[in-house]
Amino acid sequence: MHPRQEITEMFSTFVQLESDRFSKWLIDIKLRRSIQNCLEYSQKVPNSENFWALYWHKHWQEQSHSLARMHMSAYLQEPSYWTAKKTIARFIHSQYSLADYFQMANAEIETILKNFNPKKSSSLKAYATMAIPSRLKDILRQRKEADICTNWALLRKVSKKQFLEALSQAGLSRTVIAQYRLAWACFKELYVQNQPGGTKALPGTERQLWEAIVNLYNRERQTQLTQPTAQCTREKIEQWLTQAAIYMRAYLYPPISSLNLAISEDDATTTLDLPDLSSDSLIAEMIAQEDTQNRQNQQSQIQAVLLKALQNLEAKTQEILKLYYQQGLTQPQIVQRLQMSQPTVSRQLLKARESLLAALIQWSQDTLNISVTCNLVKDMSTALEEWLKVKYGESS
Template sequence: MDQPFSSKVSLKPLPRSRRSMPPSHPPKRQDVLSVFSTFLDISPETAALWVPDHRLRRSAQILLAEDLTKRAGADGLARALLSQWQRQPCPGLTRLHLIAYLQESCYWAAWKVCESRPATRSQLTDLFQAGIVKVDVILTKFNVELGFGLDSYAFNSFKNTIRHELNRRELSSANCSSDWSLLRHTGRESLGTALRHANHPDAEIDRYVLAWLSYQRLYVPADASRTRRLSGPDAATWDLIAQDFNRQRPLHLPPSSPAAEAADIARWMRLCAEALRAYRPRFVSIDAPRTDLEGTAEPLAIPTESAFDAVQRQEEREYAEAINRVLCLALDGLDPPKRRLLDLYHGEELGQKQIAQQIGKDQGTVSRQLTRCRGELVVALAKWSQEKLNISLTCEVLKRLEAVVDEWLCEHYGQTRCWQQESASE
């Protein structure tokens, strides 16, 4: 049975906007299970809603079944989880529970900052993400022994972080990209998406993109160090761009498409820049799960996806499934001793010192062997990325692949633990 939502989770003092909450704000989570298993989904075009993670919900149910956390409520469970995470920080279920718990604190901190400054809904989503990415800093610095509320501490910390980020952006506004710089540094797919989002007809989009390609080819800034503040092509360059467009027009556009003059091309490019600045991709909280929401217990409306969103989501699912297959095969191919190490560390969540005592080796040896095990999985994923996706294996790419492997290990073994616990309870 779900536990009642603890009154300690409410923010004090409440922002003025929360006292008269408009419909676009996310509804307050009413039970402890939701507090520790849902993430915010914020889109500039629709009301915010809560996205449930069924794996976290099952994990929270197991935690609440214990007498200690049952009596403590949401605030007590958060403190217990944080104490556990601070003893052994790792990107596992404990961290995800805490991030879910702090979603409201971060949202209202972002809203409080936006409330005192001219801000748009799109800026709110950006500022929310600027805060939530610093969650590990908050979890590390919070002192559980002092007895303060984690949500209140996080609210103030998020607010300071977001204000710092907003001030940084405002201070650098003098160096922000001009429309002409933005057009030079965007991609064809991004431009097409922004124009579709601005409801331009397909015929216009084809014309604008072809003109933009001519702009890309012929407008080369003389001073590469000032590309963020380009002033735009001169009259002679606009004429060359228009000539290039008219040469390409019969090859790429229908015969009925008219020729264009330099003034037409310049106007189209301004429309493209306007569409790029107005477009904001659909934002989902950084730790929000990407799972099918059908059958969820949360009675929240799901906004209608565009065709582009649906295709993008399908591609993400296919990519995640492919990574899962590659890493499962690599994990199955490890030697039994290496598999045992990973089972103890990620599956049973033992520390390196505990593992060392269990297998009769020193802690340093266990640490090095765990690093080698993870390295073999990273090599398998890197090889697949290079062969199937044609990705160049730079240092940055390898760091990203290491993070993907770490996240996959936590999720893979987390699911295994949940299944084992559910089987044992049955």
């Protein structure tokens, strides 16, 4: 395939799923025309996907091109699809389909673009390939927490900014939002959480709690609300807060609907004969050789970073690692071999892993501009453990 044709397709095509499987690529006519015009008027520009990814990302940041967001969405279809496919493969029983996971991943593109820093990483796709799975894991964990969270517990957890944005997104008027906000503020002031779980009403019984909330609201409304309102009842306060919790869930964790691709011009699309992504191989034919080389370079860099961090460890710590990973000795056996205490051996192993993990995280932040999350640290820790087994296994 000609390089310019390949660039055109990367920035103008979208995945279509049918029966929860990859079906075909759809090309957006307007996006194709846009990228073709750019290529035509930029004859001296290199035919590099990284160049055009950074080009459209810059326009997206500056909001100087109305199609930049759509070009970026098309470009990141592949990492979104593979994230969805690998995610669904992890769960035997899941309430979500491949299309659901794919839509979740696509919904995070705005966040991925916002967090990507071209000064730290030249490859947007490499960054997205690591960042999208991390974002999806966080979303799934939060959704699970929200599912088992009561309305009252949810309202206690959210911030004022989140609460107001949820009401605004629901389309409520300023007057109604002000009433909801005051009711929520009174609720948070008087409703406290018990230890270690559940809720406890103060002061005293549940009936007294709601009476206190209503009384506080009716006092505060006279100074907190700009427009005069009638006194409120317990039933009305509960109704407002229950509805606010519904708005909050819809704002934080939007319901998954069937995948609908955004078409930019009169639903003008055409089917494109591109490589089938249903192959088990993660290296689809459409991935540029340049991107493959980038991943190989990153693997080499990670190897170098870990080897350097390993060499910087104390000699005794390196010896303990060899006995543990290369010879397969248990900690009690290492204690006997080196005549050291059990706490010392355990502490040295933990310290070594922490040092190597810190080096790996630092490299990810500096090179790929990756935002470190708890899930990402867990993934890196697992990968590090596998690396140590392989590294010392090769030396045995």
